[in-house]
Amino acid sequence: MESVIKLLPEFLANQIAAGEVVQRPESVVKELVENAIDAGANSVAVIVQQSGKTLIHVIDNGKGMSTDDLPLALKRHATSKIATVEDLHKIMTLGFRGEALASIAAVANIEIRTKQKQDSIGYRLVSEPLKSEILEPFQCDKGTQIIVKNLFYNVPARKKFLRSDLTEFRHISETMVKFALAHPTIRFTFSDNKTVIFDVKEQSLSERIRAITGAAIADNLHEIQFEKDGIKISGFAGSPSTAAHMRGNQYLFLNNRSIISRSLSFAISQIYEPYIDKSTYPFYLINITVNPETIDVNVHPQKHEVKFDNERAIFALLQEAVLKALNTAHSIPDLQQHQAIISQPFSTFGERGGIVNRITGEIISSDSSNNARQTNDYRQQSFGNQINNQQVKRPFTSHDLTAYEALFGKNEPAVSTTDSLFREEEQSLDIWQIHNSYIVHQTVSGLHIIDQYNAHLRLLYDEIMEKSDGREISQTLLFAVSLPLTQSELYIIEESEKEIKNLGFQFSIEKNTLILNAVPFSVKSGDEEKSFKELLSFLAEDMSSLELDVKRRIALAFARSNAVQSGNKLSKEEMKAIVHGIERLGKNPMSPNGKPIIISLTLEDLLRTFRT
Ligand code: ADP
Ligand code: MG
Numbered sequence: 001m002e003s004v005i006k007l008l009p010e011f012l013a014n015q016i017a018a019g020e021v022v023q024r025p026e027s028v029v030k031e032l033v034e035n036a037i038d039a040g041a042n043s044v045a046v047i048v049q050q051s052g053k054t055l056i057h058v059i060d061n062g063k064g065m066s067t068d069d070l071p072l073a074l075k076r077h078a079t080s081k082i083a084t085v086e087d088l089h090k091i092m093t094l095g096f097r098g099e100a101l102a103s104i105a106a107v108a109n110i111e112i113r114t115k116q117k118q119d120s121i122g123y124r125l126v127s128e129p130l131k132s133e134i135l136e137p138f139q140c141d142k143g144t145q146i147i148v149k150n151l152f153y154n155v156p157a158r159k160k161f162l163r164s165d166l167t168e169f170r171h172i173s174e175t176m177v178k179f180a181l182a183h184p185t186i187r188f189t190f191s192d193n194k195t196v197i198f199d200v201k202e203q204s205l206s207e208r209i210r211a212i213t214g215a216a217i218a219d220n221l222h223e224i225q226f227e228k229d230g231i232k233i234s235g236f237a238g239s240p241s242t243a244a245h246m247r248g249n250q251y252l253f254l255n256n257r258s259i260i261s262r263s264l265s266f267a268i269s270q271i272y273e274p275y276i277d278k279s280t281y282p283f284y285l286i287n288i289t290v291n292p293e294t295i296d297v298n299v300h301p302q303k304h305e306v307k308f309d310n311e312r313a314i315f316a317l318l319q320e321a322v323l324k325a326l327n328t329a330h331s332i333p334d335l336q337q338h339q340a341i342i343s344q345p346f347s348t349f350g351e352r353g354g355i356v357n358r359i360t361g362e363i364i365s366s367d368s369s370n371n372a373r374q375t376n377d378y379r380q381q382s383f384g385n386q387i388n389n390q391q392v393k394r395p396f397t398s399h400d401l402t403a404y405e406a407l408f409g410k411n412e413p414a415v416s417t418t419d420s421l422f423r424e425e426e427q428s429l430d431i432w433q434i435h436n437s438y439i440v441h442q443t444v445s446g447l448h449i450i451d452q453y454n455a456h457l458r459l460l461y462d463e464i465m466e467k468s469d470g471r472e473i474s475q476t477l478l479f480a481v482s483l484p485l486t487q488s489e490l491y492i493i494e495e496s497e498k499e500i501k502n503l504g505f506q507f508s509i510e511k512n513t514l515i516l517n518a519v520p521f522s523v524k525s526g527d528e529e530k531s532f533k534e535l536l537s538f539l540a541e542d543m544s545s546l547e548l549d550v551k552r553r554i555a556l557a558f559a560r561s562n563a564v565q566s567g568n569k570l571s572k573e574e575m576k577a578i579v580h581g582i583e584r585l586g587k588n589p590m591s592p593n594g595k596p597i598i599i600s601l602t603l604e605d606l607l608r609t610f611r612t
Contacts, residue, residue: 011106011130014076015155018103020301024162025052025151026171027302028108031100032146033179036060037186038081038093039144042202045189046176051168053151061143064116070125071135073112076102090292094257094303101146105129107158108151114144129154166495170488170540173197174248177212177487178258181251181285184208197487209236209285213249214512216484217242217283222328224286226321231290231314233321237268238283240275245533246540248488251285255292260304264288267315271322279534284322288314431575437566439575446602450582452575453566454591459581460522460559461592464503465552473504474518481516481528485509489536496539499554505532522562534561556592 008016022028029046036044039062049055065073072078079098082088088096104110105127115122124138152159162168169192176190180200184207189199200211210218221236235253242249250268252259272282296307308314431441439450467473485493490512493500501507504520516528523531538557564570570578582589582597589597 010076014102014106017076017099018106018155019158021099021103022107022151023302024171025056025168026175028052028056028104028148028151029058029172030175030302031095031104032056032058032148033176034094035100035146036062036144037179037183038095039063041143042185043187043189044179045191047191047193048169048172049193051165051192052148052172053162053165053168054149056148056151057145059143059145061141064119064122064142064144065112065114066116066119067123067135070112070114070123071133074101074105074110074125074127074133078102088298089296091297092255092292096298104148107155108153109149111147111149112144113138113140113147115140115142117142164495166491170491173487173491178251180212181205181208182253182256182258182287205285206236213283213486214484217249221283222325224321224325226317226324228317228320229313231288231317233286233288233318235286236284237286237322237325239326240272240282242283243272243276243280244283244486245280245530246486246489246537247281248486248540249283250281253285253287254295254306255289256287257297257303257306259306261306263311263315264318267318268322271319271326277530279530286318286322288318290314431572431579433570433575436569439570439578441575441579443600446600446605448579449599449601450578451566451591451595451597452568452570452578453563454595454597455578455582455589456563457556457559457593458585458589458591458597459578460563461555462585463522464555464558473520473522474506475504475521475523476506476518477516477528483514483516483529483532485512485514487512488540489533492536492539496550496554499550500535502551503535503554503558520558531561537561552592559592 021031025048029048029052033044033046036058039060041060041062043061045057045059047055047057047059069080075098077098079096081093081096081098082091101110106129109129110127111124112127113122113124121137122140124136124140126134152162173190176188176197179186180188180190180198184205185202187199187201190197198212200208203211206218206221206223209221217238220239220242222239224233224235224237226233235251238249250265252261252264252268268284268286269281276282290308294309297303299305299307431439433439433452437452439448439452439455441448441450490509493509493514504518505516506518507514507516509515514532516532519528519531535554535557538560539554564574585597591597
């Protein structure tokens with residue numbers, strides 16, 4: 001008998017763990033800054049070179065490490081932050097797994113310099129993968145410096161996967177912004193080689209927001225201060241005027257840790273929903289403080305996601321807190337209406353006037369005959385039990401979200417952006433739109449069902465790919481539009497300026513403001529700003545899995561920002577234009593992101609199904 005199972009050598013185990021913990025230079029920056037904050041530093045400096053690919057240097061003035069602890073720091077599962085299972089259930093530090101430094105040391109060269117307050121001299125530890133470490137006395141300031149060089153040099157596959165310097169830098173920059181906003185009492189200095197990106201001193205949260213995001217946002221904030229049932233919610237909610245096309249300006253922290261939570265983000269966006277354009281995102285920065293025993297931060301390798309014991313309660317409290325902050329802001333008169341909407345959750349929908357509960361997405365009646373009477377009844381009923389109790393009783397799940405979007409988000413008349421894109425076609429064609437999302441038409445041998453979004457995406461994409469010189473397809477604006485840009489947006493433009501201009505956008509950049517002089521013909525008048533901002537927000541998404549070159553990536557992003565969405569009603573002419581456009585593409589056309597466009601059913605298929 002041959003035994004085949006062996007324990008992996010420690011180094012190999014660390015490299016495997018590194019795959020989860022260290023995905024890109026940004027992950028290293030995040031782990032090192034978390035360690036600096038956990039060490040009690042009130043000043044943290046981060047210097048990167050070549051977007052962290054060649055150097056990441058983090059300097060803190062925290063408590064430092066002793067010589068005994070220093071070599072342990074690089075061992076896997078070595079941590080000073082927890083010791084028992086009970087500790088795991090009440091984590092207040094950002095780190096706790098003892099995995100980060102070991103993982104980084106498996107894929108890069110690390111040097112740690114550290115000195116504790118009481119010691120007269122510090123130490124440094126130099127580590128290189130698969131070599132023995134060097135530990136020696138070293139003269140340095142109190143605190144810790146960690147220098148990471150040549151990230152992934154020994155993992156070529158991972159290195160190849162890294163995006164351009166600008167993209168990697170943007171990830172680091174976004175993470176640094178989150179740290180700066182989550183910890184206003186810490187001074188953060190962030191520089192790229194020799195350029196200082198930001199240097200923010202210890203300050204109040206509102207001063208910090210101003211320093212990082214600028215006056216346009218800082219002048220339009222409403223403070224949130226709320227506490228109930230042991231849950232504290234604090235921070236700032238932006239006025240509806242802060243809503244921008246970029247998703248990035250929304251910060252959610254749980255016990256000062258930046259988290260991603262679909263349901264909590266949804267809770268907040270639902271409060272804003274009546275006041276802002278659907279494709280925009282208002283600024284908010286919200287810190288939720290809960291008893292650490294009621295959450296589990298150990299569910300995601302990079303600790304982005306968290307599990308709550310009482311997510312429903314938090315969902316409702318969060319809505320109450322945001323609503324209260326916005327409602328006490330007298331500067332926003334239309335927020336008076338919000339109370340009415342929340343307290344009157346029932347609304348009619350569709351042509352036949354069905355009734356739906358806007359809060360739960362539940363369809364109460366789809367029958368039109370006694371609809372008026374029922375609406376009144378429900379409203380009266382709702383006043384009694386909802387008006388003094390504004391928060392939503394039942395949280396949305398993703399299922400509810402779909403119902404909600406199906407009912408409200410996509411019930412609008414056709415966006416006329418599409419108008420200019422379609423030529424009128426006079427040929428006769430039996431054609432219908434179902435659920436405002438699919439086009440159905442009869443063919444010689446059966447029928448076609450076309451997904452309107454995928455189809456239009458493909459047509460726009462082809463149109464852009466065929467044209468290369470922006471001038472032919474640009475319309476000059478009578479009045480230039482000026483758009484303030486975030487740092488992230490500036491990076492995106494810098495990275496792809498030529499290709500964006502080739503689409504037909506013409507612009508110049510002055511400081512942080514973009515002056516838009518011309519847009520592609522397919523952009524409808526009045527939508528110039530929206531179209532440009534949406535293009536940037538799609539470009540910000542990681543499309544690396546699609547393996548597209550820059551030109552195709554930009555074409556796809558532009559097509560996505562202008563394609564007719566599911567849920568929009570199309571005119572017969574628009575449907576015909578899509579059908580004729582798609583017919584020219586052959587039998588099984590695909591959308592540029594690889595999704596099918598047509599389902600084709602032949603009479604034979606139907607016969608086979610129904611008669612045999
Ligand atoms: P974790 O943060 O999960 O404990 P790490 O691998 O990130 O794991 O760090 C291991 C240990 O090294 C930490 O628990 C801490 O004791 C020590 N350490 C790391 N960075 C610092 C720092 N900047 N200052 C002081 N101690 C540090
Ligand atoms: Mg750590």
